[in-house]
Amino acid sequence: MSSTDNILAASKKHPKPADRVFQYGTAGFRMNASLLDSVVFRAGLTAALRSRKLGGQTIGVMITASHNPPEDNGIKLVDPMGEMLENSWEAHSTELANAQSDEELVQIYKKLEASLKISPETTARVIFARDTRPSGPKLVAALVDALEATGAEYTDYKTLTTPQLHYLTRCINTEGTPQSYGEISEKGYYEKLSSAFKRAMKGKTTSGHITVDCANGVGGPKLTELIKYLDKASEGGIDIKIVNDDVLKAESLNHECGADYVKTKQRAPPASKAGPNERCCSLDGDADRIIYYFSDPENGFRLLDGDKIATLAASFIGDLTREAGLAEELKIGVVQTAYANGASTNYVTKSLKLPTVCTPTGVKWLHHAATKFDVGVYFEANGHGTVVFSQQAVKAFHTKEPQSPAQKNALDTLCALYDLINQTVGDALSDMLLVEVILAHKSWTPKEWDLTYVDLPNRLVRVEVGNRNLFKTTDAERKLVEPQGVQAQIDGLVAKFKDGRSFARASGTEDAVRVYAEAATRSEADDLAAKVAAVVKQNGSI
Ligand code: G16
Structure with a gap:
């Protein structure tokens, strides 16, 4: 035939x-x-x-x-x-x-x-x-x-986790070339990450343990495997306590757990029994997203989302490039979407003094924009992201002659980070090790990380409508062009709220329209989100 x-x-x-x-x-x-x-x-x-x-x-x-x-x-x-x-x-x-x-x-x-x-x-x-x-x-x-x-x-x-499949695809296609990405096996992935983690830690230690919610998805067994390649915290490694790793009970996947639950509900998964100030994170069902959080004795639940991970990574890598004497030759930038909290964008531009770019939702858009920088940090607020390095940056990390022990130290750490950070796509396991390295280097608790800037109160609402395809956007999804007149109604509502911002867009993965709102106070953010959601609901079934 x-x-x-x-x-x-x-x-x-x-x-x-x-x-x-x-x-x-x-x-x-x-x-x-x-x-x-x-x-x-x-x-x-x-x-x-x-x-x-x-x-x-x-x-x-x-x-x-x-x-x-x-x-x-x-x-x-x-x-x-x-x-x-x-x-x-x-x-x-x-x-x-x-x-x-x-x-x-x-x-x-x-x-x-x-x-x-x-x-x-x-x-x-x-x-x-x-x-x-x-x-x-x-x-x-x-x-x-x-x-x-x-x-x-x-x-x-x-x-496999989604990022592991991305890793293997790249390994196969670069095998035997100067860009060879790693050994073509799941074991090769664990070995690459664990050895890069050890090099990046440089004798620093993590404090206490981290509780990882695996969303009852594939991240559970894969993290269990990765742990076998990592040392204990007392030996310069990391102590990981896994929760929600039941992959046999199908209905428990992403149910009251996982990165999306934590981000949208703004609360810890009920199964997580972590104590005050303890580091916690949640993966999603295929382990390409990660969200950190902790319980603050004074302020209750505190979310350290994709924006906070992006700013942490950008500030750390920015400092390292300066220490390495590479600040002049390497361009660092942060790529976000409309969901990025306004306070995070402000922090990147005003405090870190780095450029930001806003793209539509979807890793393909962010990744592409990030590759325009030598060090492109991209994260969606929902925890999907990574840091990509240009060929020029990688060459500089490996070939620059250090002028001092401090410079050598910085260059070695940058080389280790290049191996630690998945260059193909956002990877929850790799991102977790990156955050752990940075917190160890800075000797920061989650509270100190949280204090870098204060998020504007925000709310994300999922609105089920008759036909989500009616909603068409422009300006990196920040404005609706259709249905006609809806954007004007949203603008009218936003104008009534101090520091108000809101947008609506059709989800590309669920049959729903997502509404995001932020404002000066929690109740105003909730109120604005509810009002915009009502407008969307009304116009979504015509
Ligand atoms: C996917 C995409 C992400 C996107 C998310 C939600 O994540 O990879 O880039 O942010 O869907 O997209 P939407 O708002 O269009 O539904 P995941 O982790 O579900 O693959």
């Missing part, structure tokens, strides 16, 4: 639900798992085409719905250097996902091959992994059907 016949035959086993329109969104396709069979099969076709287009470089495929509830699942594609799938290919993937019949699917597949000048003779290579959701194995079977029908070579890495 020709590959076309193979695809046609295989596609018949994965029929598309007739009444559905699919869209490659903020983080790939994501919805109730029962709707995903054809979507995953067709995303497998996209992965094979993409690999062939890139001369047989390996494409990563991750099956996960990250922070979404257990009954959802999703699929996202990873480009060769571990980045998110290139933008124009989201459209190709969407087109394949929406073909109405098996025959039309094959037609679109052939059309893409021809228009993108893809040789069917080129070997396609794909690796994939999934999180711990019960729907994962069946979706993997649909993916494998597609890869076999297209004649792609593939490797199943079973369960």
